[in-house]
Amino acid sequence: MPDPRPRVVISRCIEFAACRYNGAMVKSDTVLRLMPYVEFLPVCMEADMGLGIPRDPVRIVRKDGADRLVQPSTGRDLTDTALRFTREHLANLSDVDGFLLKGRSPSCGIKDVRVYPPGEGKAVLTGRSSGMFAREVLNAFPDLAIEDETRLLNGRIADHFLTRIFTHARFRGCLERGTPKALMDFHARHKLLLMGYNQSAMRRLGRISASSAPLEERLQQYSMDLHQALRRPPNCRSWNNAMMHAMGYFSGKLEPQEKQHFLRSLEWFVEGKVPLSAPLLMLRSWALRYEEEYLLQQVLFEPYPAEFMGLLGTDACSGRDLWEVAR
Numbered sequence: 001m002p003d004p005r006p007r008v009v010i011s012r013c014i015e016f017a018a019c020r021y022n023g024a025m026v027k028s029d030t031v032l033r034l035m036p037y038v039e040f041l042p043v044c045m046e047a048d049m050g051l052g053i054p055r056d057p058v059r060i061v062r063k064d065g066a067d068r069l070v071q072p073s074t075g076r077d078l079t080d081t082a083l084r085f086t087r088e089h090l091a092n093l094s095d096v097d098g099f100l101l102k103g104r105s106p107s108c109g110i111k112d113v114r115v116y117p118p119g120e121g122k123a124v125l126t127g128r129s130s131g132m133f134a135r136e137v138l139n140a141f142p143d144l145a146i147e148d149e150t151r152l153l154n155g156r157i158a159d160h161f162l163t164r165i166f167t168h169a170r171f172r173g174c175l176e177r178g179t180p181k182a183l184m185d186f187h188a189r190h191k192l193l194l195m196g197y198n199q200s201a202m203r204r205l206g207r208i209s210a211s212s213a214p215l216e217e218r219l220q221q222y223s224m225d226l227h228q229a230l231r232r233p234p235n236c237r238s239w240n241n242a243m244m245h246a247m248g249y250f251s252g253k254l255e256p257q258e259k260q261h262f263l264r265s266l267e268w269f270v271e272g273k274v275p276l277s278a279p280l281l282m283l284r285s286w287a288l289r290y291e292e293e294y295l296l297q298q299v300l301f302e303p304y305p306a307e308f309m310g311l312l313g314t315d316a317c318s319g320r321d322l323w324e325v326a327r
């Protein structure tokens with residue numbers, strides 16, 4: 001049974017319909033490239049709650065500490081309608097692996113949404129404010145990957161997002177199979193990827209997959225811990241651990257110069273001179289040459305479709321936290 005495609009809720013104005021307030025559509029090459037691999041579930045809160053296309057713009061207005069969704073031209077307060085629509089829509093979703101929402105929109109923006117005072121005053125930008133639809137998504141799905149289309153232009157953010165949605169989809173496949181073997185196989189395939197993300201979570205997940213508890217209980221616990229393990233992106237030290245662990249499979253088989261070259265490529269990766277794909281490709285070539293089946297099945301080498309490989313550029317170890325505000 002092939003792995004299911006990730007199911008991702010997307011703001012409909014991104015490449016699916018010209019439904020923005022001004023009748024425009026948002027272009028995104030990443031979304032166009034992902035279409036063959038991802039099952040997108042488009043939604044447009046503003047159009048679907050009956051505001052029409054085109055329509056007068058709406059904005060977030062903060063009044064007495066509470067945020068309201070307001071249409072200044074008509075003076076309508078649309079908050080209750082928006083919340084009713086959103087909560088019902090989200091409650092009817094099933095098997096969702098992530099969200100890709102339109103940045104900075106008063107409805108869909110996950111951060112950097114302008115918040116206005118009542119009346120004619122100027123907007124403030126706190127960085128943390130999200131749109132009316134997006135804040136419900138963030139509350140209802142704290143463990144899922146949620147990004148906006150502009151942030152996906154950054155390779156580190158795109159790599160983390162794609163890794164999460166494709167891994168969640170693969171785990172849904174494991175749940176559909178619903179056997180102890182499916183869980184063991186899933187864990188075996190993801191071991192190095194999980195080691196790269198979070199070594200202690202990888203061990204905990206290993207214990208869950210091999211425990212003698214009832215399967216239903218194990219799958220539920222594994223699912224929760226897997227979501228947690230993938231919440232934060234990996235750091236350089238844990239990537240290095242995972243790759244050193246993989247190199248251990250070839251100890252005694254490699255020439256000293258080959259080992260030295262590999263270790264130098266890890267240093268270059270940490271120093272931001274080569275992307276993660278450089279040491280990974282070396283490991284994969286050795287796995288092919290020595291027919292190391294365990295390594296060949298590792299999703300670490302291809303956590304998402306190969307055409308997106310190389311997203312994690314040379315700034316993977318820059319240490320800058322790109323998720324501090326978004327989640």
Ligand code: SF4
Pocket residue numbers: 011012013014019020021043044045046047102105107108
């Ligand atoms: S940002 Fe959201 S609400 Fe606004 S047009 Fe796009 S999908 Fe619709």
